Amino acid sequence: MDHTTLEIIVLTVTFIGLMLIRVPISLCIVASTISVFLMEDFGLELVSHKMIDGLNTYALLTIPFFILAGQIMGEGGLAKRLIRFALLGFGRFKGGLAMVNCLACLLFGNISGSASADMASVGTVMIPQMVKKGYSKEFATSLTISASIQGVVVPPSHNLILYALAYGAAAPSINALFLAGVFPGIVICAILMFAGRFLAIRNGYTMTEIIPQEERGKVIFDGIFSIMPCVIILGGIFTGWFTATEAGAIACLYAFIVTFFFYRDIPIAEFWPIILKTLRICSLVFFLMAASAAFSYVLTILRIPDMVTALLLGISSNPLMVLFIIACLLILLSAPMDMAPLIMIMTPILKPVILSMHIDPLHFGIIMMLSLGIGLTIPPHGAVLFIGCALTDTPIGRAVRHMTPFYAILFICLMIIIYIPQLSLYLPQFMR
Structure with missing residues (x-):
């Protein structure tokens, strides 16, 4: 040996x-x-040097800004306002609450950038509301778990930022990655809305919920203010007015003013606990990134990426087939491991593969996000699955059984994104 x-x-x-x-x-x-x-x-000093090098990048500022903005808006009752805003359009339809759930998860994901935050915030409001209208607790929980996955694909997904940093040299810009997630996010939302309504009607969940006429003006007003961070982030990036980091800072300022001085649902004294929670999350993310930087160096000197490239190219020379194999591999790996470390570990390993196959890193980034996002709903480590079950006191086994049709739906969404690259590449091309 x-x-x-x-x-x-x-x-x-x-x-x-x-x-x-x-x-x-x-x-x-x-x-x-x-x-x-x-x-x-x-020598162990080289480990510390590599770990420090992994954090020595300006783009890292993007992560705490977006985490803080999402925490402020989440604590400030944003999810409740987004849900009522979505009810204006779809609450009157049979199975409309299922559609509202999916749309609310998309809108909140556009601010939080996290599937777990999406599940916790939207699920806390939406699941009891659906149960009250006759939906089964298991169906409401499974639908919300599935819809929360949109948060890892749509901007400002923290995981897309990690992907850009893990990619290393010649990485796509964070702005381009954010734009690449827009159309796939919309497609995923549309498919989930259609499927959710179909399953709801088939199961007899047909009660509607209509916003009273006298409340609609306020709901629209609140809804516009609630989705404004999405407009700021995407509008500013698309027009080139500011970078992703600057968009995060502006989103933080907007969230602070609207939450504490406009709506005032929570007192200013709650700002310090939000800061502490953000710091805890960032410290975990940054230590993981530092550790992964040293780990990536080890992978390189052991030539593991080259071995993986030779193995995958030996299976097929068709880029779409290779992407399908990689997506299935990522889903399997994400069952026992969390999403962030897998991004930091697997991106440098798979980078030579996508370069050899001339696969656009923007397209691959969105495929990786959705593949690992699906893993967040799979036991034994599925973080979003466990959050949903904890919120509703639903046994894991029962939730997984009710998730079966949604697993199929999410897999269909993944296949569409793999085989229609333009969904991911259309918007970023205007930045080039």
């Missing part, structure tokens, strides 16, 4: 072994990286 093969075995065994005993994933990455560094006799 040669030295490189032994190092790969040690790396794999250390990583998987620590993960199986429930060591935090960031520490699994660091420990497995150190094991190889020691075998190569590099």
Whole structure:
């Protein structure tokens, strides 16, 4: 057995072994990286240098800005206003609440940039409302879990930012990635709305909910103010007025003013707990990125990306077939692992594959987001699945059974995005 093969075995065994005993994933990455560094006799100071290099980028400022804006708007009752705004258009239809749920998740995802935040905020309001109107708790929970996945695809998805940073040299800009997620997000929402309404009517959930005439003016007014961060982010990026980082800062300022001085649903004293929560989230993300930077260096010196490239190219020379295989692989990997570390680990491994196949990194980025997003709904690690079940006190097994048709629907959405690249590439081409 040669030295490189032994190092790969040690790396794999250390990583998987620590993960199986429930060591935090960031520490699994660091420990497995150190094991190889020691075998190569590099010295531990190189690990710290590589970790620091992984955080030495201006684009990282984008992440805390968007996380903070999403936290402020989420705590300030934004989800409730977006739901009532969506009810104006679809609440009068049979199965309309299912459509409203999907649209509300899309709109809130355009602000939070997170599937978990989407599930927690929209689910807290929408699921009890659907149950009150005769929907089963399991159906409402499963639909909301599925619709929340839109948050990882549409801008300002934090995971798209991680993808751009993990891609490294010649990475697509964050602005372009945000625009690449717009049409796929709309397509996913439309398919989920249609399927949700069909399943609701088939199950006999036909009650409607109509906003009273005298309340519609206020609902429209609140809705316009609630979706304004989406307009600021996408409008500013598309017109070139500001970068993604600047858009995040402006979104934070807008969220702060609207939440604490316009609506005033929560007192200004709640701002400090929101800051602390944002700092906790950012510290976890940044440590993961630092650890992944050193891990990526190890993968490179062991030539693991080259091995994966040779393996996939040996299976098929058709780019779409390779993308299909990669998507299925990512879904399988995302069942036991969280989304962020998989992005940081798998992007450098798969980058040579997509370069060899001349696949646009923008297109691949959206495919990766949706594939790993589907994994958020799959046990044993599906974060969004567990949040939904915790909100409604639904057993995991029962939720998974009711998720079956939605798994099929999300997989269809994934196939559409794989086989119609222009959905992801149309808007970014105007930036080129």
